[in-house]
Amino acid sequence: MSQQNICPEWPEIRREEYRGVYVYAEHDGNSLKDVSLELIGKARQLAVDLDGAEVAAIIIGGTDAMARELVETGADRVIRIVGEGLETYNPVRYSMAIAQVLDKYRPEIVLIGGTKRGRELAAYIANTLKTGITADCTELEIDKASRDLIAIRPTFGGNVLAGIRCPQRRPQMASVRPGVFPKPSRDPTRRGEVISERVDVQDGRMRLVAVERKVERDVADLPPVEKADVVVVGGRGLGSADGFHLLVELARALNGTIGASLMAVRAGWAPHTRQVGQTGKTIRPRVYIGVGVSGAVQHIVGMLESKVIIAINTDRNAPIFRYVDYGVVGDYKEIIPRLIELVKAAPKPTPTEKQPV
Amino acid sequence: MKVVLLTKAAVPNVTAVRIDPKTGTLVREGVPLMINPWDRDAAEFALRLKDRYGGTVMALSMAPPAGKDALESLMGMGVDEAVLVSDRVYAGADTLATAYTLAKAIEKFAPDFDVVVAGEETTDSTTAHVGAQVASWLGIPYIYYAIDAEVNGRSLLVRRYLEDEGLIETYEIDMPVLVSVQKGSQVPRDISLVRKLEAKGRVKTFSNSDLGLPAECVGLRGSPTIVAKVFEAKLPQRKGELFEGPPDEAARWLAAKLREVGVV
Ligand SMILES: Cc1cc2nc3c(=O)[nH]c(=O)nc-3n(C[C@H](O)[C@H](O)[C@H](O)COP(=O)(O)OP(=O)(O)OC[C@H]3O[C@@H](n4cnc5c(N)ncnc54)[C@H](O)[C@@H]3O)c2cc1C
Numbered sequence: 043m044s045q046q047n048i049c050p051e052w053p054e055i056r057r058e059e060y061r062g063v064y065v066y067a068e069h070d071g072n073s074l075k076d077v078s079l080e081l082i083g084k085a086r087q088l089a090v091d092l093d094g095a096e097v098a099a100i101i102i103g104g105t106d107a108m109a110r111e112l113v114e115t116g117a118d119r120v121i122r123i124v125g126e127g128l129e130t131y132n133p134v135r136y137s138m139a140i141a142q143v144l145d146k147y148r149p150e151i152v153l154i155g156g157t158k159r160g161r162e163l164a165a166y167i168a169n170t171l172k173t174g175i176t177a178d179c180t181e182l183e184i185d186k187a188s189r190d191l192i193a194i195r196p197t198f199g200g201n202v203l204a205g206i207r208c209p210q211r212r213p214q215m216a217s218v219r220p221g222v223f224p225k226p227s228r229d230p231t232r233r234g235e236v237i238s239e240r241v242d243v244q245d246g247r248m249r250l251v252a253v254e255r256k257v258e259r260d261v262a263d264l265p266p267v268e269k270a271d272v273v274v275v276g277g278r279g280l281g282s283a284d285g286f287h288l289l290v291e292l293a294r295a296l297n298g299t300i301g302a303s304l305m306a307v308r309a310g311w312a313p314h315t316r317q318v319g320q321t322g323k324t325i326r327p328r329v330y331i332g333v334g335v336s337g338a339v340q341h342i343v344g345m346l347e348s349k350v351i352i353a354i355n356t357d358r359n360a361p362i363f364r365y366v367d368y369g370v371v372g373d374y375k376e377i378i379p380r381l382i383e384l385v386k387a388a389p390k391p392t393p394t395e396k397q398p399v
Numbered sequence: 400m401k402v403v404l405l406t407k408a409a410v411p412n413v414t415a416v417r418i419d420p421k422t423g424t425l426v427r428e429g430v431p432l433m434i435n436p437w438d439r440d441a442a443e444f445a446l447r448l449k450d451r452y453g454g455t456v457m458a459l460s461m462a463p464p465a466g467k468d469a470l471e472s473l474m475g476m477g478v479d480e481a482v483l484v485s486d487r488v489y490a491g492a493d494t495l496a497t498a499y500t501l502a503k504a505i506e507k508f509a510p511d512f513d514v515v516v517a518g519e520e521t522t523d524s525t526t527a528h529v530g531a532q533v534a535s536w537l538g539i540p541y542i543y544y545a546i547d548a549e550v551n552g553r554s555l556l557v558r559r560y561l562e563d564e565g566l567i568e569t570y571e572i573d574m575p576v577l578v579s580v581q582k583g584s585q586v587p588r589d590i591s592l593v594r595k596l597e598a599k600g601r602v603k604t605f606s607n608s609d610l611g612l613p614a615e616c617v618g619l620r621g622s623p624t625i626v627a628k629v630f631e632a633k634l635p636q637r638k639g640e641l642f643e644g645p646p647d648e649a650a651r652w653l654a655a656k657l658r659e660v661g662v663v
Contacts, residue, residue: 047615047620048615049499049613049615049616049620049621050613050615050616051499051616052623070564133531133540133541133542133543134540134541137531157563158543158544158561158562158563158564159561161527161543162531162542162543162544163531164528164531165494165526165527165528165529165530165531165532165535166531166532166534166535166541168495168528168532169495169498169531169532169535169536170535172495172623173623174493174495174622174623174624175494175495175528175624176624177525177526177527177528178525178526192627196632197523197524197525197629198411198413198416198523199411199413199414199416199522199523199525200413201413201416201631202629202630202631202632203629203630203631203632204626204628204629205626205627205628205629205630206624206625206626206627207624207625207627208623208624208625209625210623211623220563245540247539247540247572247573247576248540248542248570248571248572248573248576249570249571249572250568250569250570251556251569251570251571252568252569253566253567253568253569254566254567255565255566255567256560256565256566256567257565258565271662272662296657296662296663297662298662308583314562314563315562315563315565320525321525328660328661328662329657329660329662338414339416343632346632346634346635347635350660351637352653352656352657354653358641358643363639363641364639365634365637366637366638366639366640366641367637367638367639367640367656368638368640368642368653368656369639369640369641369642370641370642370643370649370652370653371641371642371643372643372644372646372649373646376646377646377649377650377653378650380646380647380650380651381650381653381654383650384650384651384654384663385654385657385663388654388658388663
């Protein structure tokens with residue numbers, strides 16, 4: 043396509059100069075975010091369909107141990123950005139630094155973890171490079187003929203999926219929420235290159251002046267919602283915080299943990315970190331048990347890949363029953379206490395006794 | 400101070416979407432339009448700046464003509480002026496082209512702005528892109544997930560909450576600045592029906608002949624991304640066994656299922 047027909051604000055690019063699949067590796071100073079490693083795994087898969095393109099990680103600051111972990115998880119190359127003004131996180135400086143490095147290395151695809159900070163950076167970086175970005179993808183594929191990325195994401199409030207392409211511009215950018223893709227295992231024999239890139243971003247317009255910790259009180263000392271085999275999820279139908287305590291008891295008896303719908307989080311019965319769904323966590327436990335959850339699509343997309351789905355709901359027409367393996371129509375207040383007794387009375391399964399699902 | 404409030408004035412009410420019971424497919428027709436709910440948090444945030452520091456709030460939306468009603472509602476909340484940019488050539492815009500159009504409209508209708516306030520994301524597309532992209536087009540600093548702000552000389556002190564890290568950070572940012580407001584963080588004031596009625600006919604509507612943007616920079620043509628396909632999620636096969644009966648039996652039935660699955 044000739045430059046005449048495209049927006050004069052977009053710099054002219056040559057698509058074929060752009061090669062490689064890059065991941066922005068986020069960390070908190072101590073360790074890498076899991077989502078960054080999940081994306082390295084996905085990048086490796088995409089690289090196969092791009093004739094073995096290079097997989098690289100871009101990290102600001104970070105440690106030698108983090109660089110090693112990125113390599114052992116699948117990166118061929120780690121680009122460590124260092125420079126003044128990058129000692130602490132700053133949306134403008136971080137986005138500018140990453141955009142500069144991307145402009146120099148010209149990857150074909152850039153993946154960013156959809157954490158709060160990742161979402162803050164991603165669109166600014168894309169706009170700086172005048173390229174396209176697709177948010178919160180749930181699947182990424184390559185159209186081999188065109189080498190285009192097909193970024194699939196829920197849209198229309200999660201009711202439909204859209205496959206998004208960015209045929210004219212490079213790099214093609216996508217963000218992905220934590221937990222959507224599996225975290226690959228480490229291979230200590232993998233080798234890769236670590237490069238240091240000096241970037242100086244002279245931008246003093248915004249300064250971090252204070253940080254406080256605001257820990258939302260958790261309902262119980264149970265594992266995170268994305269890290270348990272059994273997740274008991276409470277919704278607005280519980281009616282009270284007491285209802286949630288009953289679910290905690292059931293979760294304990296099942297060696298599982300607790301999750302919540304957006305409405306239960308809004309009611310203050312559980313912290314945001316336990317929210318399941320489109321704007322919360324994606325979980326895929328062995329068993330999901332939804333209690334007083336109606337089954338709105340925005341919730342369903344966060345638990346659809348659970349191996350077994352169970353629901354308890356008073357309304358036999360509740361949408362959640364369309365997605366279940368086992369559903370019980372009834373009042374949880376009458377059913378759960380009895381279920382807890384039965385579960386507690388049963389002999390505990392040892393891991394070897396567990397049946398494959 | 401001069402505050403610009405960005406809003407998506409006509410999003411489909413995605414929770415009202417129905418599934419056709421016969422075909423099992425989504426019924427998109429007749430889904431009611433509404434103001435993006437998170438923009439009411441942004442409006443409250445903008446109006447509180449005005450309450451405390453004086454000045455004006457101008458709401459700005461790129462939307463079909465149906466967006467007028469939502470803008471009148473915002474005026475009912477206390478917004479002083481409302482501008483709707485609406486044109487067929489803006490149709491099909493992705494977030495980059497949308498942000499371009501909004502940034503150019505800000506430069507034209509509020510060149511002396513101090514703060515641009517945006518909602519965290521929209522309920523239909525949920526990308527959270529447009530705020531950062533408007534800041535990028537305008538070349539100004541930006542911050543996401545704001546919960547409150549104070550003016551300090553020529554800068555804005557913004558507190559923001561990072562839900563996933565459990566951290567509240569405070570940034571001091573030189574104005575002009577774009578602030579995206581954490582959804583659900585405000586208690587939006589009521590829409591005064593009297594003021595909303597007074598707003599009738601006061602929403603200023605402009606087309607691309609007023610803005611004069613190159614056709615290749617707006618709408619579908621100005622969008623690097625295109626929707627290649629739209630489809631409904633394939634649901635994995637489920638057993639779909641339902642139990643209805645006395646609670647005792649229900650509990651025993653469930654316990655048996657949990658044993659089959661191997662978690663009891
Ligand atoms: C952009 C967007 C993003 C969203 N993201 C998410 C998300 O990430 N996660 C999420 O969960 N939601 C999300 N939502 C909200 C979603 O649309 C629903 O509003 C929400 O999931 C409903 O929560 P609920 O099922 O707890 O409540 P309700 O829909 O109110 O359902 C309560 C259910 O409890 C049942 N019930 C009542 N009493 C009892 C009883 N005694 N025993 C058993 N059952 C009982 C009722 O029959 C009902 O089915 C999002 C919405 C939008 C627009």
